Amino acid sequence: MIFNRLVVLGVGLMGGSLALALKKAGVVGTVVGWSRRQSTLDSALNKGVIDLAEPDLETALRGADCVVVATPTILAESLLVKVLEFVPSSVAVTDVASVKGNIVNALSEHFGKVPSNAILGHPIAGSEQSGVAAAKDDLFQNHRVILISDADTDSRALEQVRSMWVAAEAEVFEMSAPEHDRVLALSSHLPHILAYALVTQLSSGTDSADAFKFAAGGFRDFTRIASSDPRMWREILLANKEQVSASLDGFEQQLKKIRSLLHNNDGESIEVIFTEAKGARDEFAEQLALRSKKKW
Amino acid sequence: MIFNRLVVLGVGLMGGSLALALKKAGVVGTVVGWSRRQSTLDSALNKGVIDLAEPDLETALRGADCVVVATPTILAESLLVKVLEFVPSSVAVTDVASVKGNIVNALSEHFGKVPSNAILGHPIAGSEQSGVAAAKDDLFQNHRVILISDADTDSRALEQVRSMWVAAEAEVFEMSAPEHDRVLALSSHLPHILAYALVTQLSSGTDSADAFKFAAGGFRDFTRIASSDPRMWREILLANKEQVSASLDGFEQQLKKIRSLLHNNDGESIEVIFTEAKGARDEFAEQLALRSKKKW
Numbered sequence A, B: 001m002i003f004n005r006l007v008v009l010g011v012g013l014m015g016g017s018l019a020l021a022l023k024k025a026g027v028v029g030t031v032v033g034w035s036r037r038q039s040t041l042d043s044a045l046n047k048g049v050i051d052l053a054e055p056d057l058e059t060a061l062r063g064a065d066c067v068v069v070a071t072p073t074i075l076a077e078s079l080l081v082k083v084l085e086f087v088p089s090s091v092a093v094t095d096v097a098s099v100k101g102n103i104v105n106a107l108s109e110h111f112g113k114v115p116s117n118a119i120l121g122h123p124i125a126g127s128e129q130s131g132v133a134a135a136k137d138d139l140f141q142n143h144r145v146i147l148i149s150d151a152d153t154d155s156r157a158l159e160q161v162r163s164m165w166v167a168a169e170a171e172v173f174e175m176s177a178p179e180h181d182r183v184l185a186l187s188s189h190l191p192h193i194l195a196y197a198l199v200t201q202l203s204s205g206t207d208s209a210d211a212f213k214f215a216a217g218g219f220r221d222f223t224r225i226a227s228s229d230p231r232m233w234r235e236i237l238l239a240n241k242e243q244v245s246a247s248l249d250g251f252e253q254q255l256k257k258i259r260s261l262l263h264n265n266d267g268e269s270i271e272v273i274f275t276e277a278k279g280a281r282d283e284f285a286e287q288l289a290l291r292s293k294k295k296w
Helices: A014-023 A039-048 A057-061 A073-086 A101-111 A155-165 A179-203 A208-214 A217-227 A230-239 A241-263 A269-295 B013-025 B039-048 B056-059 B075-088 B099-109 B157-166 B177-204 B208-213 B217-222 B230-239 B243-263 B266-295
Strands: A003-009 A028-034 A065-068 A092-095 A123-124 A144-150 A170-174 B003-009 B028-034 B064-070 B092-095 B119-126 B142-147 B171-175
Touching: A003 A014, A003 B099, A014 A028, A014 A057, A014 A155, A028 A039, A039 B171, A057 A073, A057 A179, A065 A073, A065 A155, A073 A170, A073 A230, A073 B092, A073 B171, A123 A155, A123 A179, A123 A208, A123 A217, A123 B028, A144 A155, A144 A179, A155 A170, A155 B243, A179 A217, A179 A230, A179 A241, A179 B208, A179 B243, A208 B013, A208 B177, A208 B266, A217 B064, A217 B177, A217 B266, A230 A241, A230 B266, A241 A269, A241 B092, A241 B177, A241 B243, A269 B064, A269 B177, A269 B208, A269 B217, A269 B230, B003 B013, B013 B157, B028 B056, B039 B243, B056 B075, B064 B157, B075 B099, B075 B217, B075 B230, B075 B266, B092 B119, B092 B157, B092 B230, B119 B177, B157 B171, B171 B177, B177 B208, B177 B230, B177 B243, B208 B217, B230 B243, B243 B266
Parallel strands: A003 A028, A003 A065, A065 A092, A144 A170, B003 B028, B003 B064, B064 B092, B142 B171
Antiparallel strands: A123 A144, B119 B142
16 A cells, blocks of 8 residues: 555546556555546546545545645646645645646745655656546556656655556656756657647648648658647646747757758758658657567 | 550559559559569569569560559659650550659650650558568558649540559549649658658757657657658659748748747637647548548
8 A cells, every 4th residue: 555545636537547547556545536627526436536526625635645636737836836735744745747847936936945745747648538538547557757856855755656656557767857848848849839830731721621631641640649639738838838949949950951951952961861860760669669568 | 454564663562562453453464564673573573463574674665555653753754754755655654753743844844745645643652661572452442642634634544544543442633743742742741851850859969868768659650750761752852842842931930930929928829729730630530530441
């Protein structure tokens, strides 16, 4: 048993899936769910995701051994502040938001520094679906979770949160918030912008109908992430504005280079760039395939 | 029987798959294969893709009812010129190259205009694999083929080539070469540049190792096309340089707009753009799914 009383704030895809995974692993006693919507709590109870539904935040938090803030990014900052003000500093408090720097800033501003029991986290898993109906006990299996730690981090709380994710069959890594936000800007936030922008360009031109009509499987794969939740991505980009802008700068430099080689008919240099990219991408895909087969 | 003697120049993935599909449909008599490499001809014979292997081009072309130029893009121009000089104007000559404007220009330059029996074509199908070993009889099934026609096009040759693709279970469309190149620049060539450029950016930064390490399924899908053949894509981009540059211009405008909204914290406008893009992409994916199930 890792936690006797686990409190999940926001019982959607992420919070719900975590609760299911921990119940399956048998490492939690009572899972208490809190949500702004009664209908979410009802669904979560019916699906067996939570044991207790508690619409009042303070009542939910009382007696907690661990609190997971799993609301949308935009609510996570203020909710974390409220929770960290309320619970004793011995209680591990964590979250699942996709950007960490904004939360670190909010906590530092409010508390003077990030409280030592705040173990910010980001499970790199998700789905185009959302909501508790889509929750499943293996969402995090063989996925990676990044935990944010610094010199002040309470090591007991950190170990508890780490054990929790390991019980959900995820692989846990630690890094600083700025590093996290830089890495995710590149590997996740930038690609989403590019996919949305490409679809926008195709939709807006005079050849729009034909461009979609004659697009094929490659285009479908390339633009899959443009089917992600627009509200969520608006929030992620704004929360990670600085790093996203930096990654956009870098990307525009790459485009500029390719365009200039094209302009100069320098096919050889274009092929060198493409060959290196193909090598890196093939290796990445191989690693990802190995990882997804791995048993922890 | 559509053609008694079909001559396929370049027996790789495309030429080989077309030959297999037409044999399966029972619409060709003898399939003659020509290639610069004897090993390719040997493989094609062994696999039953062709009935006759002919390393000499003129011998191969003699008595042809139809000639399909299925070599890489870079060879297609000069080979089409040779073939169209050699065969009688009653023989349908077609190709499978991904760009059409450069070929139209080369033929116009050489012959004064595009010969009326030249029915340029582009089957929008492919694979990350290449070579005759990857050829399969259903590669074009439920895929789209664009044929280029103008007022001078020989209607009998056009109908023959159309029937050939219909026999391979493809759906045939007609458009002009400039329209084709504009549409493909947007829906295919530009996405390939973006995928290669993104992987290049990830590979080259200081966070490179981590960026790949924490990239997930969305990134894999987004960058799948960066695993395409670098040589082939170098050739396609150079062949369609003008339209590709125009589509890059348009894309950079889209990026500039999103960047500026981000700079101004205009989340609402970002969400509007993303929501429209998601709508267009979801509709495209639905249409593509319907199409792939459709029986012709």
